Amino acid sequence: MSARSTPNLPERVGYICGRTLPPSMRDWVLRDLTGPGATRRYLLRILVPLLPVMALFLLVPGPAWMGLSMAALLYLPLIYFTIALTYVFRRNRLLRHGLDPELADAGARAKEQVQRTAYEQRHGRA
Template identity: 40%
Template sequence: MNNRNRRPGPLRWIGYAFGRRLPDSMRDWVRDDLTGDYAGARHVVRGIVPFTPLFAAFLLFPGELWLRGAMVLLALLLALFYTVAFMPMNRAHRLAKHGLPADLENPRRARLRELERARYVARYPH
């Protein structure tokens, strides 16, 4: 197995979701994880994982099931809000933590942006 296709195991991925740094041999995987297609969806899933113990604890509270479910739902909505709100900062921090440029972006989106810029300059020269 080459380093490009190497993925972290479940325990390493959970550590990564909690903010741990992966080994340098997985740097390509981290780059693809943070800048590839569906990086936003992966970020949301990765951002919710650290909250799962809290969700489980809320289910153990005394009271009606609907009330415990409402507590979990409220916590989930807050976790989703903050995960999405701080996505760019968290992404830049993770990239820098793994030795990658903090402003790295999806290569496909970068190409599309450059094509759009070239079309604009061709249409509206200085």
């Protein structure tokens, strides 16, 4: 029996909740954390499941704006810190799966290298 390279539904739910996947799925984890849409997936996994919890504030007696404002007082800082800690989260997940945490910003470093090479060619330093 060969090792699977993608997680099944229970493994994926566990991964979303913070569990580590088997080494055979490292390529999938790498694509998930550094590939196209990685930031969008991260934000959706954190922010969307909490919407029903935030909706519970609408059950507080009083005007609807009061429940919405209480939910906003919690949800807006959550959004801010979730975005601010995206890079840290991705590096930690890569490290926990036995991958190099420097891969979290490999795309940005490659783009900077292309810009640097173009700059050096334009200004005669290459």
